[in-house]
Amino acid sequence: MTNIMIILYYIILYYIILYYIILYYIILYYIIFIYGNIPHWTYKQNTIQITYFLTLQFEIMKTFKKNIKIKDMNIYTIHR
Numbered sequence: 001m002t003n004i005m006i007i008l009y010y011i012i013l014y015y016i017i018l019y020y021i022i023l024y025y026i027i028l029y030y031i032i033f034i035y036g037n038i039p040h041w042t043y044k045q046n047t048i049q050i051t052y053f054l055t056l057q058f059e060i061m062k063t064f065k066k067n068i069k070i071k072d073m074n075i076y077t078i079h080r
Helices: 002-035 047-064 070-077
Strands: none
């Protein structure tokens, strides 16, 4: 009986972690592809780090999604 409980616990934990990872990527997709720009909640000192992080994610997504609209390229023209 305890073995079944342990297996169930790990399955539930796995699905919770998977849910949060999927949620994270949905939010990232929303920020990068729908806005195409950084929202207003960024402060002055950490905008450069956030832009760098988002451009990294954007580069990763660019390899999978070949046709990128010009609206999505706004992320590069923030700190230029």
